[in-house]
Amino acid sequence: MRRLGRRPILLALAGVAACLVGRDFAQAQVSDSGELSIELVDPKVLRICADPRNLPFSNDKGEGFENKLGELFAEKLQKKLDYMYFPQATGFVRVTLGSHRCDVIMGFPQGDDLAQGTNPYYRTAYALVAKQGSGLEEVTTLEDERLKGKHIGIVAGTPPATNMAVNGLMGNAKPYPLMIDTRYDSSAAAMIGDLAKGEIDAGILWGPMAGYYAKKANPPLHVTPLVKETTGPKLVYRIGMGVRAADQNWKRQLNRLIQENQPAINKILLDFGVPLLDDNNQPITAETVSKSP
Structure with missing residues (x-):
């Protein structure tokens, strides 16, 4: 599922050959509390694998919502916060999580087998x-x-491109590249720019990107989550966090943090314009933020 259009997003860290377990240098460490930590780089530090230039998710200035979630979790864990930054494209999981340079990918879709996913948040x-x-x-x-x-603007190779083709919309579509170096390009920003200039009539983006750029636009743009599709791939996804396959204790700890802090997590996401959905595809708004999705 890492071709969501994130980085352009998450539905696929396409083609990544992930080496997630069995690293020669994986040494067991014991935290101050006496808890055995098999995989963590440093039990006293929350080390996050992140893209240095990929808003609204993360950047090296700490301005993305995954940066804000990292700050929240570091505070709850009473750990220092540190990052391993690498462009989220081919090789991201192998170079970061798989090489034990960091311990968690803050946004990871359910169903992606490149790492072990936590419960969705x-x-x-x-x-x-x-x-x-x-x-x-x-x-x-x-x-x-x-x-x-x-x-209609569409990120090539993402699931809604198939839905567009089924409905005969590709003839006039404007494609934007899926695999880019986020340090220099942004397909989402380019698409929104073309929409503002009138070069396209509408655009289809992964929800967090759609909401973020629509909220920043002047005047703001209208965002409609595509939850009613009856043909083509599903366009609704659950997103959790990614850890190494062997790291069960760490996964359980993150699951507890997600459960205990869901209202605060929702607030951060909504502040960035992320269109949140409950299990019935109804929007989660600021008024319902105290309820878990």
């Missing part, structure tokens, strides 16, 4: 982004006739 979907007053705000599915003939 949010649920979201690919979304249609359009200008207010464009006549596309009420569109909730790619089957909608109002999309026929429209120029």
Whole structure:
């Protein structure tokens, strides 16, 4: 599932040959509390694997929502916070988590076998982004006739591209690259820029990116999570955190943190415009933030 369009996102850290377990230098360590830590780089430090330039997720200035989640978890764990930064593209898991340079990937989709996932801490979907007053705000599915003939931006190789093809929308589509070096390019930013200039009529982005850039736009753009698709791949996903396959104690600890801090996690995500969904595909808003998804 790491072709969500994140980095352009998470649905695929496509083609990564992950070497996640059995590292020669994996040494057992004992924390001050006496708990055996088989895999952690340093039991006193929360070391996060992150992209140095990939907002809204993370950057090396600590401005992304995964940075904010890291700060929250470090405080709860009473650990120092540190990062191993590497562009999240081919080789990311191998170079970071798999090489024991860090201990957790803060955003990891359920179903991805490149690492072991924790329980999910949010649920979201690919979304249609359009200008207010464009006549596309009420569109909730790619089957909608109002999309026929429209120029729609799409990140090539992401799941909604298949849905667009099924519905005959690729003829006028404008593709944006999936595999990029996030230090220099952003397909999401380019797409939103083209939407603002009128070069495309709408865009389809992974939910966190859609919400973040739509919120930053002036005037703000309209975001519709695509939860009603009846053909093509599913466009709704659960996102947790990724750890090494052998690190069961660490996974259980993170699961407890997620459960105990879900309202605070939701607030951080909503502050960044992430379109959160509950299990019935209903939006989680600031008014319902105290409820777990």
